[in-house]
Amino acid sequence: MEWVERAPAKINLTLDVLYKREDGYHELEMIMSSVDLADHLTFTPLMEDRIEVYTNKAFLPVDKRNHVYQAIKLLKEKYQIPMGIKVDIDKQIPVAAGLGGGSTDAAATLRALNRIWDLQLSIEELIDIGMQIGTDVPYSIVGGTAFVSGSGENVRPIKDIPPCWVILAKPRISVSTRTVFRSLEIEAIDYTPKSKIVENAIEQNDYYEMTSHLSNALEAVTFERYPQLKQLKDRMLRYGLDGATMSGSGPTIIGFSRNYTRVKRVYNSLRGFCEEVYICRTLK
Ligand SMILES: C[C@](O)(CO)[C@H](O)COP(=O)(O)OP(=O)(O)OC[C@H]1O[C@@H](n2ccc(N)nc2=O)[C@H](O)[C@@H]1O
Numbered sequence: 477m478e479w480v481e482r483a484p485a486k487i488n489l490t491l492d493v494l495y496k497r498e499d500g501y502h503e504l505e506m507i508m509s510s511v512d513l514a515d516h517l518t519f520t521p522l523m524e525d526r527i528e529v530y531t532n533k534a535f536l537p538v539d540k541r542n543h544v545y546q547a548i549k550l551l552k553e554k555y556q557i558p559m560g561i562k563v564d565i566d567k568q569i570p571v572a573a574g575l576g577g578g579s580t581d582a583a584a585t586l587r588a589l590n591r592i593w594d595l596q597l598s599i600e601e602l603i604d605i606g607m608q609i610g611t612d613v614p615y616s617i618v619g620g621t622a623f624v625s626g627s628g629e630n631v632r633p634i635k636d637i638p639p640c641w642v643i644l645a646k647p648r649i650s651v652s653t654r655t656v657f658r659s660l661e662i663e664a665i666d667y668t669p670k671s672k673i674v675e676n677a678i679e680q681n682d683y684y685e686m687t688s689h690l691s692n693a694l695e696a697v698t699f700e701r702y703p704q705l706k707q708l709k710d711r712m713l714r715y716g717l718d719g720a721t722m723s724g725s726g727p728t729i730i731g732f733s734r735n736y737t738r739v740k741r742v743y744n745s746l747r748g749f750c751e752e753v754y755i756c757r758t759l760k
């Protein structure tokens with residue numbers, strides 16, 4: 477028996493860094509949404525006690541460095557599962573892009589194995605395990621649009637964002653989240669947290685209030701290192717998108733519009749100099 481689980485990419489409409497904690501991690505507030513750009517994971521139960529991970533991207537590790545492998549291992553150890561599993565990752569989400577690709581694969585693995593091994597774990601129990609793998613895993617277990625806080629472990633679903641198109645533009649740059657956080661000097665950033673403002677806009681279905689307050693506290697660090705990303709964002713706004721911001725720690729820049737003709741035009745213009753460009757819708 478095979479089981480296929482969809483693992484959607486996430487976007488950050490906001491990413492506020494509130495302060496640096498004693499443990500070195502940062503206290504965050506974020507509005508996140510899932511989009512219809514997704515990996516697909518195919519699970520095949522094995523009678524032997526073995527973990528096998530395969531993927532269509534040769535550069536991705538398939539051993540304990542893979543988030544999928546880590547999710548399987550954590551479940552097997554915690555619940556003493558004597559069976560094995562084979563997972564085939566059809567990766568469509570750009571890697572190290574700020575789109576939470578590894579986290580969503582881990583979350584999909586936890587959801588799927590909860591069913592395949594009939595573990596009957598609650599969302600809260602899955603989140604507890606997911607937290608050990610990465611910041612975005614708890615959110616990815618829940619999906620949809622959510623207000624996420626703490627270091628990613630508090631996930632509160634909110635209303636879906638008003639209907640619109642989202643363009644994801646990823647230049648040929650890979651960004652290390654760890655390096656971005658390490659270079660962040662919160663005191664030096666002059667900004668007001670935007671997540672609550674954007675949450676209110678979404679609750680009121682106010683598309684323009686939402687798109688005018690998109691923001692990401694990590695932009696300053698990533699843009700300083702890669703000025704072409706700031707140029708990309710400015711270009712998207714010049715082309716007539718209603719709002720644009722960086723997703724996660726970058727480098728992907730996301731832009732919003734309700735006008736499909738405009739979205740198509742921006743897509744065609746960006747494709748000339750951006751490695752990967754996608755037109756997406758958000759998922760419920
Ligand atoms: C930037 C985000 O996309 C926001 O959703 C995520 O935090 C990124 O999550 P990720 O790529 O899964 O990265 P993680 O493995 O969780 O964290 C990578 C590194 O970023 C730093 N980090 C991460 C999250 C956080 N709240 N504070 C931090 O300082 C830590 O040095 C950590 O070791």
Ligand SMILES: Nc1ncnc2c1ncn2[C@@H]1O[C@H](COP(=O)(O)OP(=O)(O)OP(=O)(O)O)[C@@H](O)[C@H]1O
Pocket residue numbers: 536537541542543544565570571572573574575576577578579581582612653723724725726
């Ligand atoms: N299943 C996986 N899919 C993608 N990357 C993985 C996976 N497992 C491990 N990794 C590793 O995780 C690192 C980050 O990849 P990922 O695509 O999750 O980053 P990201 O989109 O920037 O995440 P975030 O938005 O959470 O910062 C890469 O170096 C990659 O080798």
